[in-house]
Amino acid sequence: MSRLFALFVALLLTATTATAQQQYRLRPGDVLRIDILEDSSLNRQEFILPDGRINVPLAGSILAGGRTVSQVQANITTALAPNFAAPPTVFVSVVGLGGSGEAFEQANLINVYVAGEAASPGKRQIEAGTTLLQFLGEVGGFSRFAAIKRLQLRRPSPQGGEQIFIINYRDIERGAPIKSNIVMKDGDTLVVPQRRLFE
Template sequence: MIRFLTALFLMAGLAGAATAQSNYIIQPGDTLQVEVLEDPELGRNVLVLPDGSISFPLAGSLQAGGRTVDGVARTLTQRLAGDFAVEPTVLVSVAALGPDSQELMDIYIIGEANQPGLREVETGTTLLQFLAQAGGLSRFAAKTRIQLRRIDRNSGQERVYRFNYNSMGGANSISGTTVLAPGDVIVVPERRLFEFTR
């Protein structure tokens, strides 16, 4: 009885997680956690294969990629129903995202970068990493006056941060390890005549 109650509480927690993930579209490389309330021994993590399929005991192979966790749970319930006296309760949640499921964000760079324009970068990318992805700075860049322009989500106001590429931070400069946010704009001004560049 204690084992059953423990499993019941576990399932309740998993149900909450599954509800929160119900709109997520499963991708190849993701790992799904599948629990069957009526038979805890069937519970396991399954990897979504490159073709989008998963394999589960008593249910065989089925398509998971491109579907929601709720949709996969319904299919598993249907396939397992013949092996139980009553329709089983199947809970599916995303245990881990695959390497290709990293969230991307739009970052812009204008001015004296070797490759200015829009770039999609992974969440967590730093300012210095982004400058490297933009091909570095041109020989005409004012390296001590780079700007990071960001819209404050609460106030809607633009905030401007200065970055000194030569010192990688310090007084009146953010650090090169500053993590970028979606929609950030990096402005690299052109160096003035006789402007100090070192």
Template sequence: MLRVSIFLSALVLALVGVGAAQAQDTYRIKPGDVLSIEVLEDSSINRQSLVLPDGRVTVPLAGTVSVSGMTVDEVRASVASKLSSNFANEPTVTVSLTQLGTPKPIGGASLMSIYFLGEVNTPGAVQVKRGTTLLQALALAGGFNRFAATKRVQLRRTDRSGKQSVYNFNYNDVLAGRNSIGATQLATGDVIVVPTRRLFE
């Protein structure tokens, strides 16, 4: 009887795994989703990448890759193709969907969507109250991880005409009061980018 129970439990887990895999095979990527990208031949490329409002992700050595509307397998093939010129043979790329793009409500009325990309502890899309400042938003993302280049943080803002402005700042200067950009109120669609720290940076 015990063996039968163990067998049935294993069968259920296997079926759940198959169902999840099939869901990823047919799901179409959309802005706000977070993808886990891993390259067997070069682990320095491995990261979680946020799909930006324009439907693209940024991958080291591959540059920007359009992924919106693709399946996970199509993204894998596209990333592998773009990386191939950097390797003797086409690299072994694994892509998985780690977070859906449904914004996480923080509470309060009149919410707007902003995005965190790069070396923060909680990348992805999030909803915040209007009037939220840049410094408050960074706190909502759980702060920086150990790979963060805190001297080269970016705030990217796109106006109604489609023109993008990029504001670079040193987070340490903000904390020390030498830069007031931390008090900047965010706008809908703002993207906060925290690059990866360079060697010896």
């Protein structure tokens, strides 16, 4: 009887967690897991950018911020449908929640972000003073869709707007010197764009 009760409790907890995920309104900084049953090469984790959008290969830019998981799942399915003989089976789940923006208690850590075609996009806590080259070593690699010749480091400007640094990672791999090994700052976002068709 106790095994049956334990099984019932486990099923109830699973159902409650699934319901909570379906009702949750996504926010910038959250990390989504996207799985496409018909093409596992498209499976990935996507970081929701500050503008509330995610980038999905073959589907493009999808609005996620302020929406539920099921709404995002439906949008991705619709956007991918022209690339498949029948609408694909898409599963979306929340695997990481973005912070609420409070400063870290540890003064020596800063918030930086990785978005796009990185192996593991999302929010990172790194030590103050970490250089761009060191941070590239922490990114964990890139997806096969990554345009590594035109990585972007986007830095918010105190006056509004942002500075954009273009980095050719292919040149770095070949041993080319970096003109200026930039030190990462709080709020920096490394954007890994999607490769163009013949790039």
